[in-house]
Amino acid sequence: MSISCTRGQLYTITSAGRSSDTSDAALIRSIATGDKHAMQILFTRQNVRVFRYLARFVGDKSAAEDLVSDVFLDVWRQAGRFQGRSQVTTWLLAIARNKALSALQRRSTEELDEDAVAAIEDTENNPEVMIHTRQTSAILLNCLKQLSPPHREVIDLVYYHEKSTDEVA
Numbered sequence: 001m002s003i004s005c006t007r008g009q010l011y012t013i014t015s016a017g018r019s020s021d022t023s024d025a026a027l028i029r030s031i032a033t034g035d036k037h038a039m040q041i042l043f044t045r046q047n048v049r050v051f052r053y054l055a056r057f058v059g060d061k062s063a064a065e066d067l068v069s070d071v072f073l074d075v076w077r078q079a080g081r082f083q084g085r086s087q088v089t090t091w092l093l094a095i096a097r098n099k100a101l102s103a104l105q106r107r108s109t110e111e112l113d114e115d116a117v118a119a120i121e122d123t124e125n126n127p128e129v130m131i132h133t134r135q136t137s138a139i140l141l142n143c144l145k146q147l148s149p150p151h152r153e154v155i156d157l158v159y160y161h162e163k164s165t166d167e168v169a
Contacts, residue, residue: 024088032079043072046089050096057100067099074099 022041030038050071054064074095082091144152157163
């Protein structure tokens with residue numbers, strides 16, 4: 001099997017001499033007929049570009065990952081509507097932009113439930129936790145003072161400077 005490129009379109013030459021067009025537009029046409037393999041190829045080819053675009057747009061990697069899934073789900077559903085008036089990447093990014101705008105709009109209109117906010121416990125200002133933390137710190141400090149300076153240095157390097165035991169040795 002060999003691969004050749006002609007006028008910016010990638011063609012795969014199969015062993016029987018047939019050529020199958022694997023350009024993005026051809027993949028969209030195949031997806032429109034229900035070709036799952038074409039969808040996998042398009043996703044593999046374009047998902048990083050779409051993810052980066054969405055991550056910059058919404059500023060949240062987790063939300064961008066969810067939106068990438070939504071974009072390619074729309075591609076699967078809407079492939080038959082692609083008219084070829086633009087490049088496939090332009091079409092994908094337009095879908096991504098619309099998804100991102102919708103997500104940002106939903107995020108800004110969602111209101112906080114005051115009852116839910118009031119039910120969240122704030123453990124930072126709990127006097128019991130503060131006293132326990134101070135006591136634990138005092139005990140650890142006392143134990144560290146009883147160590148020799150070289151042993152204290154090892155503890156400091158491993159636990160506070162995150163050095164490996166090989167680096168400390």
